[in-house]
Amino acid sequence: MDPLGPRARLGRPSMSEHDSFSPASDLRHRLAAAYRHLSRLGLNSGSAGNVSCRLEDGALVTPTGASAETIDAASLVEITLDGETRGPGIPSSEWAMHTEIYRRYPQAQAIVHTHSDACVALACLRSGIPAFHYMIATFGGDDVRCAPYATFGTETLARLAADALVDRSACLLANHGMIGWGADIEQAIATATRLETLARQYWMSLQVGPPVLLDPQEMRIVRDRFRAYGSTRLATRLPDR
Numbered sequence: 001m002d003p004l005g006p007r008a009r010l011g012r013p014s015m016s017e018h019d020s021f022s023p024a025s026d027l028r029h030r031l032a033a034a035y036r037h038l039s040r041l042g043l044n045s046g047s048a049g050n051v052s053c054r055l056e057d058g059a060l061v062t063p064t065g066a067s068a069e070t071i072d073a074a075s076l077v078e079i080t081l082d083g084e085t086r087g088p089g090i091p092s093s094e095w096a097m098h099t100e101i102y103r104r105y106p107q108a109q110a111i112v113h114t115h116s117d118a119c120v121a122l123a124c125l126r127s128g129i130p131a132f133h134y135m136i137a138t139f140g141g142d143d144v145r146c147a148p149y150a151t152f153g154t155e156t157l158a159r160l161a162a163d164a165l166v167d168r169s170a171c172l173l174a175n176h177g178m179i180g181w182g183a184d185i186e187q188a189i190a191t192a193t194r195l196e197t198l199a200r201q202y203w204m205s206l207q208v209g210p211p212v213l214l215d216p217q218e219m220r221i222v223r224d225r226f227r228a229y230g231s232t233r234l235a236t237r238l239p240d241r
Helices: 023-040 095-104 117-124 134-139 155-164 185-208 216-228
Strands: 050-055 058-061 077-079 110-114 170-173 177-182
Touching (some): 023 110, 023 185, 058 095, 095 110, 095 177, 117 170, 117 177, 134 185, 134 216, 155 170, 170 185
Antiparallel strands (some): 050 110, 058 077, 110 177, 170 177
16 A cells, blocks of 8 residues: 555656655655645644654654755655664654554554644643534544643653544644544545544534534444445435434
8 A cells, every 4th residue: 555645646746856766765755745735734834743654664754843844855754663763864753653553553554743723722622522513423433532631752642642543543632733644645634634624613613602413323324324435326315213
């Protein structure tokens, strides 16, 4: 599986950007492009947030202190899942969170961590996102959890984040932000974008009053329909409850 997905969507660099392509150099350019794309989407600013993709025996992660303006393919850092650096560079301070998720969830091929506004706002309330909207089911369950607070860049935060991702593709991080994974970097970015949209909508609904939540039975129906979504025509009539 290619953890960066269809390369045409994120853009393959022109030959003027470097002399020749190898699978490794192409991967680096595309991951750097993904990081810049998060900034264009408004999900990160400055050096906040980080991205990575799984390698056969490790991960490729953005460097510490990187920004959309400074990141390039050469600055990405290759590490083992134990955090050992291979080659030059210093990995993101949150490398442990990435590697813990890769160790515990083999289906995770790429990871996005952001400090996007609405996710941070809810995370600072230490509030998850309940089933106020059926699209919450796209993250794997009836809610999006908020992992308890721990200092950034620590093994404790890595463990708590991975715990919050049991049967989920994304979670909030208390007083911090969000993290999510995908089968490729495009899916991971889509997960982060969708979570930010739903976090903003949930926050907006709270300004009017507590939203009416969908019950577990309805959320099970929604998840079942999502499993068939895009591959078959969905029934317009549902069995009686």
